[in-house]
Amino acid sequence: MDYNKVEDSVLKRAMEIFQQSAVSFFNIGTKIIAPAETEIKNIEIKTGYTDYLFYTEDGSYLHFEFQTSATRCNLKRVA
Numbered sequence: 001m002d003y004n005k006v007e008d009s010v011l012k013r014a015m016e017i018f019q020q021s022a023v024s025f026f027n028i029g030t031k032i033i034a035p036a037e038t039e040i041k042n043i044e045i046k047t048g049y050t051d052y053l054f055y056t057e058d059g060s061y062l063h064f065e066f067q068t069s070a071t072r073c074n075l076k077r078v079a
Contacts, residue, residue: 015022019032052064 016035019035023030023032050063051066054062056062
């Protein structure tokens with residue numbers, strides 16, 4: 001267990017609860033009105049496109065995929 005992360009989580013939660021008390025304790029002349037976002041999210045988005053996809057009159061989809069290379073991997077993907 002990473003105790004540094006546990007300690008950080010506990011202190012972070014304490015600051016959420018006692019935010020204005022911390023300002024008073026450190027004798028900072030301001031009032032907190034809202035917390036600021038400090039978490040940085042790492043989001044990876046992968047996008048795949050189909051060549052042509054159509055709606056049909058019976059409510060189904062019609063998909064056409066054009067492949068320029070012939071490999072076993074591609075054959076499994078489009079077959």
